[in-house]
Amino acid sequence: MKKRTQPAARADVVVVGAGLAGLNAARLLRARGLSVIVLEARDRVGGRTWSAPMGRAILDRGGQWVGPQQHRLLALVRELGIETFPTYDTGAKLMDLRGELRSYEGTIPSLGALSLLDLHLGLRKLDALTDRVTRPALDTPDALRLDATSVETWMQANIHTEAARAVTAAALRVVFGAEPAEISLLYALDYARAGGGLMKLVEVRGGAQERRFVQGAQSVAVAMAAALEDTLVLNAPVRRIDQSAPGAPLQIGSDAGTFTADHVVVALPPALAGGIEYRPALPPPREQLHQRMPMGATVKIHLLYDRPFWRERGLSGEAVFDRGPVSVVFDNTSHDGAQAALLAFIVGDPARTWSLRPEGARRDTMVRLMARLFGSDAAHPTDYIEIDWSTEPWSRGCPVGVFAAGAMRVASPAMQAPTGRIHWAGTETATEWTGYMEGALQSGERAAGEITGAR
Numbered sequence: 001m002k003k004r005t006q007p008a009a010r011a012d013v014v015v016v017g018a019g020l021a022g023l024n025a026a027r028l029l030r031a032r033g034l035s036v037i038v039l040e041a042r043d044r045v046g047g048r049t050w051s052a053p054m055g056r057a058i059l060d061r062g063g064q065w066v067g068p069q070q071h072r073l074l075a076l077v078r079e080l081g082i083e084t085f086p087t088y089d090t091g092a093k094l095m096d097l098r099g100e101l102r103s104y105e106g107t108i109p110s111l112g113a114l115s116l117l118d119l120h121l122g123l124r125k126l127d128a129l130t131d132r133v134t135r136p137a138l139d140t141p142d143a144l145r146l147d148a149t150s151v152e153t154w155m156q157a158n159i160h161t162e163a164a165r166a167v168t169a170a171a172l173r174v175v176f177g178a179e180p181a182e183i184s185l186l187y188a189l190d191y192a193r194a195g196g197g198l199m200k201l202v203e204v205r206g207g208a209q210e211r212r213f214v215q216g217a218q219s220v221a222v223a224m225a226a227a228l229e230d231t232l233v234l235n236a237p238v239r240r241i242d243q244s245a246p247g248a249p250l251q252i253g254s255d256a257g258t259f260t261a262d263h264v265v266v267a268l269p270p271a272l273a274g275g276i277e278y279r280p281a282l283p284p285p286r287e288q289l290h291q292r293m294p295m296g297a298t299v300k301i302h303l304l305y306d307r308p309f310w311r312e313r314g315l316s317g318e319a320v321f322d323r324g325p326v327s328v329v330f331d332n333t334s335h336d337g338a339q340a341a342l343l344a345f346i347v348g349d350p351a352r353t354w355s356l357r358p359e360g361a362r363r364d365t366m367v368r369l370m371a372r373l374f375g376s377d378a379a380h381p382t383d384y385i386e387i388d389w390s391t392e393p394w395s396r397g398c399p400v401g402v403f404a405a406g407a408m409r410v411a412s413p414a415m416q417a418p419t420g421r422i423h424w425a426g427t428e429t430a431t432e433w434t435g436y437m438e439g440a441l442q443s444g445e446r447a448a449g450e451i452t453g454a455r
């Protein structure tokens with residue numbers, strides 16, 4: 001990224017965080033004639049999107065897929081001239097259930113007849129509950145009971161076969177980077193509602209995993225940042241936001257100096273927003289939100305190969321596991337086929353301990369697992385690349401912040417409400433596609449609207 005000259009220390013709006021939420025807020029505020037400074041802690045833009053050269057291609061360490069319902073992201077991608085391509089999903093998928101490998105077609109793994117029926121009924125019940133969730137979710141009839149229930153508790157009571165529970169849990173684990181026992185049922189339902197239903201979150205064709213970005217998903221943030229010219233300051237973690245002097249501009253203290261503004265957009269996940277010192281102290285509901293929404297845990301691993309040999313055997317490269325360490329595997333070969341790649345997600349409990357294991361043991365485990373799925377060709381990757389998002393100090397986990405049972409009733413009312421002249425953005429605050437890039441864009445749009453509406 002080219003070196004930028006230092007922007008003026010005073011602007012109408014300071015945006016904290018150059019992820020998609022912050023960049024979208026900045027872009028829209030500038031388009032409406034306001035001066036903006038964006039302060040970003042890292043030495044790069046994009047936050048939870050991060051694309052990097054891997055072998056002969058640029059692949060994604062962070063968020064990577066876009067679905068057909070994510071209209072803001074798709075429109076932005078068109079506007080910026082960014083190319084996408086369909087996710088490869090031709091051929092059979094594999095499911096490792098209790099150590100037994102089976103193959104299947106479509107989205108639902110092949111289980112025994114009873115388990116399959118149980119799974120369908122369970123998903124129908126979840127859909128019916130999702131349809132009942134209102135905006136805001138706490139207005140849903142029975143909201144407090146739904147919030148007080150964990151997804152695990154609900155599954156134990158409503159999905160009766162072990163296999164159907166295992167498949168449902170595997171899907172939810174990957175969506176949230178958390179164990180079903182750690183997720184409020186109301187939060188999971190609201191999250192599914194925001195994305196058009198649980199199946200839309202997990203499907204490839206017609207769902208959230210339908211397409212990928214030719215130059216990686218971070219290309220969206222990079223193109224947005226380029227248009228912001230000299231208003232972006234990298235390596236500028238914000239430490240303090242002071243709005244204690246009535247009528248005076250806000251003071252924003254960062255490692256790159258102090259900036260002043262009439263409004264601030266904090267475009268961070270709540271767990272990161274809680275790391276900033278606020279003067280005066282935040283109202284208790286907002287402070288509670290920062291304490292009650294930990295990040296999910298996800299490790300994303302690429303194994304690179306000379307060719308996508310699994311395709312030759314009629315396999316899509318997709319595999320689902322009911323037990324750790326890996327939850328799902330995908331074909332992540334580059335758009336032109338120049339770099340063959342398998343992608344594995346380790347999420348929830350095993351993700352929290354993965355980095356504690358010796359590096360060689362981690363690699364060996366993954367290579368053995370790929371060979372078991374796809375045969376001996378998989379035993380010789382040309383490279384092995386992993387990222388543990390929990391160890392990223394400016395993300396502290398991913399893909400999203402998660403409410404445990406009982407947390408929504410306390411913390412969710414503070415999610416979007418501005419605190420004085422501090423406006424809150426970030427995908428966690430979105431009401432459409434919460435947790436996704438689309439949600440990040442929506443949240444930036446809302447925060448920008450709050451400011452321009454308030455002036």
Ligand SMILES: Cc1cc2nc3c(=O)[nH]c(=O)nc-3n(C[C@H](O)[C@H](O)[C@H](O)COP(=O)(O)OP(=O)(O)OC[C@H]3O[C@@H](n4cnc5c(N)ncnc54)[C@H](O)[C@@H]3O)c2cc1C
Nearest residue numbers: 017019020021041047048063064065238398426427436437
């Ligand atoms: C492994 C992984 C896979 C994912 N898969 C998908 C996917 O396929 N599709 C999808 O749509 N979404 C996916 N997501 C989620 C998606 O990436 C996020 O929803 C989205 O990028 C969030 O954007 P944001 O702007 O809200 O937050 P962030 O991207 O987290 O941006 C926040 C920014 O603030 C910065 N920051 C933090 N603290 C400070 C501070 N004190 N001062 C200044 N700056 C600070 C951070 O460095 C960061 O740049 C995935 C995420 C991960 C990590």
